[in-house]
Amino acid sequence: MQGVWTPDQIRAAERSVFARTPEPLVMRRAAFAVAAHSARLLAETTGATAGRHVTLLVGAGNNGGDALWAGAELRRRGAGVTAVLLAPDKAHPAGLAALRRAGGRVVEASGPGADTAGIGAAATDAVQRADLVIDGIVGLSARGSLRPVAAELVARVEAPIVAVDLPSGVDPITGAVDGPAVDADLTVTFGGRKPCHVLGAGAVLSGSVVVADIGLGDDLPEPDLHVLEPSDVGAGWPVPGASDDKYSQGVVGVAAGSATYPGAAVLAAGSAVQATSGMVRYAGPAADVVRSRWPEVVATGSVADAGRVQSWAVGPGIGTGASGREVLRHVLESGRPVCADADSITLFAQDPTLWDAREPDAAVVLTPHAGEFERLAGEVGPDRVAAAREVARRDDVVLLLKGNTTVIAAPDGRVLVNPSTHAWPATAGSGDVLTGLIGALLATGMDPWLACGFAAHAHALAAELAALGGAGEEAGAPIGASALLAALPAAIRTLRST
């Protein structure tokens, strides 16, 4: 599992480091990493570092200082380096001096010969001639999007961009963007990932992220967020052992679908069938359809006569009327862990007294999309982590907030983030597949928070594999939820092989 630390946590750790190691030395360590990764990228894209041209976009703070020191190092490696200063009076003095000593050129963003956008001729030339651009405009202390001159310069860049710490213009805490921002090929960050590298637009605009060691090590506290690695999911995915039978691995009950929406039942039950090897029971009006599509499912007409289960997946297609409410009440009273999705969420929003049916010790997972979340607790807003955390605490649930980045908050404040590099799961019925997956993992006794993380991971990978139509393809084609469902075994195999 990878950790993600907030800017405040990183700053506090930095302060402890500065007590042992002088600040300028820490900054030079950071800058050296930026230079090394920039040199590697230059060599990959142009075949060399020496003789190539690197342009630094330098803002007012230490982020600009990192860029200037990195420029000095690249100069020593034979690159031509020009710094474009966005705030000439505030550029980091030691960094600036170092770049000048190394033979770097320094120009002002709004220097002589400024065009109608306010950009000087030398700055325009430096940006357009660059083989590589280093974004040192703003870092951890960033507020808001790029200001007009910086935005205009960035818009003129055609070369690959290496962001120092984070792509400028992205909110460090939420990853949100509300105006122009840098779209980096590579981000070199220090000490640990920050939320903007895994959340929202920031996850995409960061490009690939490398974490450089600047000696924060033991000074970092428990991470604020966690990201599962494919190998974590693969190693922990429940598979049968020699002494297992169909009951020992957990039986999941699926209460989904209706005469009007039998598809939700087929998708949720099918996903539970493929997620784990134990047993799936289905209870509801779509029993015949489920049985004919998944003969291994033990199907009955109602939750009351479903038989014993170790968890319930409830909600998709059950409706928001009296019968849906009774189904939800029944599974809550069972004392088993419950994954409540879709109509269940609307039912909770309509009738909070449903919570009274819950056994206090049984975990409840809620899996809203933004619209369902709004019914529960108002608009999600730009800080999706804070929103998910608040409802998880308030309702004592594991809250999985769907979207391109899935955020999973536990009642104790732990948060898992599942950033996505694609949007193939955005198709009708794909949420029903996720519900079945979570339900099946809950039945094995897995920690509900982790179960959600595993399910979200496998779900996104299955969608990607389905869209790509097999290994080695680069361009995908749109898929439906049935194709996502069919790709689940391949996704689990892929994860278990990593």
Ligand SMILES: NC(=O)C1=CN([C@@H]2O[C@H](COP(=O)(O)OP(=O)(O)OC[C@H]3O[C@@H](n4cnc5c(N)ncnc54)[C@H](O)[C@@H]3O)[C@@H](O)[C@H]2O)[C@@H](O)CC1
């Ligand atoms: N503290 C340290 O010694 C270390 C810090 N490091 C670097 O220092 C950075 C943080 O430095 P600072 O705290 O000086 O802050 P920044 O470099 O992030 O920037 C602060 C300055 O930018 C201005 N600013 C904020 N938002 C802006 C926007 N949208 N457009 C234009 N200007 C904006 C602020 O008014 C302020 O003047 C980190 O991101 C990292 O790159 C690294 O060198 C590692 C060690």
Ligand SMILES: Nc1ncnc2c1ncn2[C@@H]1O[C@H](COP(=O)(O)OP(=O)(O)O)[C@@H](O)[C@H]1O
């Ligand atoms: N833009 C997106 N990128 C990646 N995943 C997405 C995107 N939009 C939705 N998803 C995922 O697709 C699934 C959709 O679920 P849901 O909204 O419940 O759909 P439905 O009710 O039609 O099944 C969720 O797992 C969600 O996280």
Ligand SMILES: [K+]
């Ligand atoms: K930056």
